[in-house]
Amino acid sequence: MNALPAPAPAAGAGMDKRFDPASYEGKWQAWWDEQDLYHCPADPEGEGPAPYCILIPPPNVTGKLHMGHALQSTLQDLVTRWRRMRGDNALWLPGTDHAGIATQLMVERHLEERGSSRLELGREKFVERVWEWKREYRANIRGQLQRLGASCDWSRERFTLDDGLARAVRTAFVSLHREGLIYRGEHMVNWSPVLRTAVSDLEVESREVEGTLYRLAYPLEREGEEEEGGAADGGEELVVATTRPETMLGDTAVAYHPDDERYRRLAGRFARLPILGRRLRLVADEHVDPEFGTGLVKVTPFHDPNDYEIGRRHDLPGVRAIGLDGRMTAEAGPDFEGLDRFEARRRVVERLEAEGRLVGSERHVHSVGHSQRSGEPVEPMLSPQWFADVSGMAKEALAAVEDGRIELIPSSWNKTWEHWLANIRPWVISRQLWWGHRIPAWYDPDGGCHVAMNREQAERLAGTAELTRDPDVLDTWFSSGLWPISTLGWPDEEAADLRTWYPTDVLITGSDIIFFWVARMVMLSQHFRGEVPFRTVHLTGLVRDADGEKMSKTKGNTLDPLELVEEYGADAIRFTLAVLDVPGRNIPVDLERMAGYRAFGNKIWNAVRFALARTEGAIVPASAEELLGGDLAAPERWILSRLEATAAAVDGALEEFRFDRACNSLYRFFWHELCDWYIEFAKPALSGRAARPRTAETLLFAIDSSLRLLHPAMPHLTEELWQRLPRAEAGESGEPAPRSISLADYPLGDGGLAAPDVERGMDAVVAAVQAARSLRRERNLPAAAGMSLFVEDGEAEIVAFVVEQAPLLAAVAGVGKVAAGRGPDEAVRDRSGGLNLAFEVEAPAMSEAEKARLAKDLRKIEAEIAGARGRLSNPGFLEKAPPHVVEGNRARLAELEERRAAMIETLGNP
């Protein structure tokens, strides 16, 4: 191996006092890339380390990474780095999505700005143009991910329109078609007049709209009146209610509920459509709500999904009154032809009013489906499209979550999952766009349709070369739905990657695309592989601003991850996002908090700087055993025990994808145990004032382990610092250290370092230190003022432990003397850490403020004593509460009484 040397300075070199992430983040990103550290070998026979795989939710190729991507990428990278350090063959497979509508719109807009258009270029040239854009933007996404420290295997980068993926798409299409699950038909679909394409139900979002409910009077034909076009004036009128009067031009019937007594007599009769004079059948249909409006519904089979169903049930004709461009057709009559549908609405109302057919109108709030991409109301439209019947696959997907083969995190999504899949409807998979996977279907001159992998096959099937290819492309989500199998090599069942990594392990994505994407992947992957595509789905919340508001460009509260990288460093962003990821909650990104985690980086930087400067000559011990062999004193055993507990907590939290807990444990340990206490305890030992065995090695060991624990969350900082740690020369003892911290072992918390007794003792020492400091502060004693501590009572072992650790108390609390036994009467007494403490101080008398505080504490303690006594004298509690709880209460009561006695004694002193 001729690895490039790590770009960091040699161990022991002086560190800049200034903590500046920009000075090293880019350097390490480049080095990781050069070293090709994250390339994963396929291992189809399963001979090497356990496989682990995460597939990136492919960002839109023309997009720019936003905070949601930053969040998800951070978590994916965190898991990948963690599994890699645990020894797995951990693959994070990157890629991008061609994003049909979004990308096409973007390029069209661009052309428009240049006075050109898609139609002017023509299909072929336009698609070529989009490919150019794609090439330009793909590099952007990659660069942005790298700036966040992503450890993807870039050699496996995929794009949803790659040859391999295109083959997967065609194979899936042909196969589903052969199974009868994909079919072409003319059905009611959501049509976007702006995009001029059909969109699926999921691409329609309903918005509350304040509209008008118009009441229209349709003349009823006289009974027995048979001939078409007969007059109907002077007779009865039927009043129907509608929010879309323009659709009346496409009416072919009026419906009422079959049980509606008011209208049953109308069976078999006809009404006359105002303006156009069309004859309308009267039909009885269950769908009509007799309570709403007049209980009569105008029926427009071609422009309303419910009316379409009514039309089918009653074999009604349909009239296409609105065209694909959202304008009225010739069928709508010469007065309206060519008008935009909303203009037509105004004109129709005017006209009806003039004809006396408008009998009322009222404001009416209702929800209207809008095209998610283009924003305008969708037009329900009868249109020939390709559909996928996914009901069978949906059942399987439902079962996978129900029986636990797939775990959704948080599980509160289970019900939503179930509800959607149980009520799934056919999926419109064709789009009238140019950018995407073209549907592999060809038509012969007789209109016969031939679905095949390619033109040659289709020609063979058709027996003619005179074929025209279907112009439509597939819904983008059809190809993303195949992502778990297509990226790994399917349809080649023997593909090495597929055999190595399928099924993948965890999917980390936003909950907003659970149906668009997650459900489709589960359905399609299970269908073609007979196995779930991933075992766990970690659904993240939405990234919000610090006030919990949704980020949006119009509100101007968006954050750009790359700008944040410049200001705070990638590691601070990663840590912030990871610590805020609590299952089931949104992620309120607070920049002050991010600044706090940048400060955490500074803390780590300086702790290492301190350690390197003060442990000259020492090296990181090769193992915990070696270190323990050195007859360590209490502070060393304590910090190692705490390190062990932290490692176990972090690893456990990561197993459950509780990134917040993992990060909080690390933060607390590094800052509040290692820095606040251990380093302070180590100072006198390192300076030789109170030497202890192997303090330097212990500190280096704790730092080395901490950096490894922190690495998945903060890869740059930890690499930078870890490379500086002094180690044995290669060959001197055991294996050489890996090239990069990202290849080092992850501490698991099973190193035999736990020392519960030492922890109990140290807890008492810490409590005594805090009591001393508190007293000093309370009485305004200068740091230099002498202070002695008498440990008057407590568990014998703990008392002895604290007395033995007198040098620590001296070093961090200025306590000159620590002894067991009764202190002077005038000492200040406290009960802390299970010990009765008496501090002898040369102090002015207690201040009024201190007296007041003590009195307040005393009241609180007395209330608590009363509570504990109450519980302990309650027979129900004694009988039913578990013994350890009762015991805990007894101990607590005793403790409180000791504490109260100490306080009363202190209050009694002058």
Next chain:
RNA sequence: AGGCCCGUAGCUCAGUUGGUUAGAGCGCUACGUUGACAUCGUAGAGGUCAGCGGUUCGAGUCCGCUCGGGCCUACCA
């Protein structure tokens, strides 16, 4: 209309199967700088856990209702 989630310190949020004293970060107050870090340290203040009722020896935690906020799905022409 149905389903889901949330309401805890000034702010943003933790709080594992109900169990003794409800935590963190930021902010706030006071004090502190002869070399790890002022991107710091020490000591503090601050909460009737939205409200009401219930289950229980015991409820922030479980159940019901009310109020407030958010999300998802479906839909009323």
